[in-house]
């Protein structure tokens with residue numbers, strides 16, 4: 001019997017329904033209920049779980065008490081194994097983390113969860129990339145690329161994975177925005193990390209509504225090969241955050257920081273996970289340098305999200321011409337309106353960066369996008 | 373009766389739609405699984421005694437080495453059963469051209485006039501062989517030569533090759549010509565190694581330069597639906613060997629800056645290829661040459677009305693400007709004032725891209741089509757196709773949730789639509805909706821070429837073929853299916869229900885363990 005973890009954040013999306021732009025934090029939840037909000041997330045979780053009904057006798061569902069999964073699983077006709085016992089209070093983020101960790105300890109093969117960006121963060125905090133997960137979109141904020149395109153698609157993706165299809169996994173971004181800032185009208189999304197998602201065409205962002213997705217690994221390797229073969233002697237390469245940048249470091253066999261900036265000189269790692277200050281000092285040495293960055297999937301920021309070290313001052317020093325942008329075709333296709341964004345904190349640098357830009361997308365391919 | 377407006381509309385829509393369409397569906401086994409051992413379609417007569425006495429056993433006339441040791445594994449089926457078999461298969465699979473409307477899209481699936489089929493069927497044509505002496509095939513050579521003249525007039529270019537067998541091969545040939553041209557100019561791959569294209573150009577447009585060793589630069593569109601001049605300028609450099617784009621591409625948008633763009637490519641020393649597979653949007657109204665291009669190709673199996681079903685045969689002739697003529701494939705057809713002949717003496721040619729001279733049957737039909745229309749007729753084809761498309765647009769735009777992708781207002785022969793809103797509200801995606809549309813007796817509407825830049829895409833192309841009523845019927849069907857997405861989504865998600873081929877979950881189509889490319893594999897799969 002295959003074991004699958006099932007978590008529902010029953011409060012996900014509750015703020016959105018009454019225009020509160022998010023549901024993180026107890027006060028907001030209370031306020032949402034006062035405004036007459038209803039929980040949509042259990043319903044969405046059920047739509048997804050229904051897709052697993054054909055596997056009823058072949059899988060065991062491990063879930064959390066009551067509305068965090070038990071109720072939904074039972075209403076789909078499953079007899080789940082329930083961890084812990086009933087809550088006498090509203091559920092909260094720490095519950096998600098607690099249960100996800102518990103599921104990991106019980107060796108589930110994957111976790112199917114319903115929520116929004118906050119929930120994805122909690123799952124990430126609990127399990128990282130230890131096991132594959134499938135996200136049922138149910139939140140108000142959905143900046144994370146990890147979510148399936150619809151609850152039904154999430155169910156189907158989990159079904160494919162559990163019915164023994166040889167699916168690859170890919171890592172997608174866990175994003176969250178600062179809700180406080182968002183309520184004031186400022187969108188500031190932050191890159192938290194990566195979750196592992198079964199990779200099947202059609203289901204996750206970037207190929208919404210169908211499609212035959214090319215093998216991301218193929219393109220990642222191609223990008224890395226191109227960058228590394230074209231690397232010049234005696235130039236500092238400031239390699240930014242993300243899995244695409246990591247592929248370059250891996251190609252050279254170098255250690256790397258997934259969510260940080262590493263500095264490479266003559267294909268050797270010279271500084272790891274640098275701060276803005278360290279970068280500025282380094283650039284004082286007068287050597288030429290280049291920045292390598294990749295946009296955040298589903299969103300498009302190349303500066304100002306997940307790589308604040310590469311500040312406007314650093315960019316000025318390096319020079320706009322020396323910014324190399326890399327992204328696989330599937331990531332490019334996941335960007336809203338195929339656009340890139342910058343938020344260096346300095347208007348002038350932002351506007352210098354704006355305009356058409358070449359993005360290396362494979363060994364022998366380049367895409368031209370616009371930074372707006 | 374006191375009907376609400378909505379009910380009235382529904383009933384009207386219903387009347388327009390053929391609810392009862394069913395595709396023939398037979399539980400027809402493979403021909404190998406029919407019949408029984410010893411069953412024969414034709415029994416060869418025994419040799420008469422007198423003849424046998426003279427020639428002996430006919431098998432003795434064959435050299436021993438070439439005789440088979442074991443009999444061939446052939447089906448053993450009587451004639452009536454065999455006839456039934458193929459009639460059933462044809463009822464299930466073919467005749468799309470005649471039994472449904474709107475088959476596919478962005479493929480310019482237009483009606484194939486049956487009189488042209490008759491012409492292509494005559495033994496005077498079908499009995500020809502490409503290895504025949506030129507003297508004995510002057511008729512078809514003349515037709516091919518004159519067809520080249522048509523293509524010259526349509527494109528504005530001075531030289532044509534009819535050899536490529538499909539659009540992609542035409543694109544490939546043009547790409548090879550760019551390479552030869554640049555090498556002759558001293559710009560080998562070390563100097564010029566980039567080809568520019570757009571993401572809405574056909575996948576063959578980036579694939580063929582990649583095959584030819586080029587790096588490919590793909591431009592993504594702005595909100596307008598096409599890339600800005602600035603994006604082209606960011607892509608163009610001294611490394612630019614050439615550019616290939618569709619104009620209009622599958623969005624039906626004619627890039628208004630095309631002259632400026634082709635000029636910028638020329639200034640950088642590159643050549644410009646127009647992909648004319650969408651010629652239905654400008655036949656006789658615009659020409660590749662005047663838009664600043666240097667070469668082009670057509671899909672005769674699209675714009676020129678020759679059949680497109682069953683994967684061919686197709687034809688992808690190309691036309692190029694004067695100084696590129698020397699690179700065209702070998703052989704080239706010529707006329708010395710008396711006689712048509714093949715010229716093989718072309719030292720700069722890119723070579724042979726397929727055996728012989730091109731798919732002559734397709735060329736013959738296309739020749740018949742252009743001849744029957746004339747220049748004015750071609751202009752009218754485009755006028756009607758564009759009018760039909762914009763009438764369809766007017767009808768589809770009224771359906772909530774059906775949206776034209778991108779802002780540009782003016783569209784030519786087709787439009788890429790998105791059904792995102794319907795998807796967001798019902799969970800039914802455009803691929804499922806398309807399968808359901810088929811249930812009403814309409815061909816499979818094309819979603820989009822890869823990659824799916826527009827989410828939940830659908831790209832109907834009415835061409836000049838369909839009447840006002842048929843276009844209205846199609847729009848009514850789309851409206852009905854969208855309503856079904858809200859009312860009975862399961863029906864749409866599990867469509868088609870009325871086709872010979874039932875709903876196939878898409879993931880099985882990409883699963884090599886479930887695909888049987890031949891009977892042996894199929895038998896193995898059956899055993900599992």
Ligand SMILES: Cc1ncc(COP(=O)(O)O)c(C=O)c1O
Nearest residue numbers: 538539540574576618647649686
């Ligand atoms: C714009 C365009 N160019 C080229 C082609 C390739 O033609 P073919 O399928 O004959 O290779 C197509 C086919 O769909 C097309 O739509």
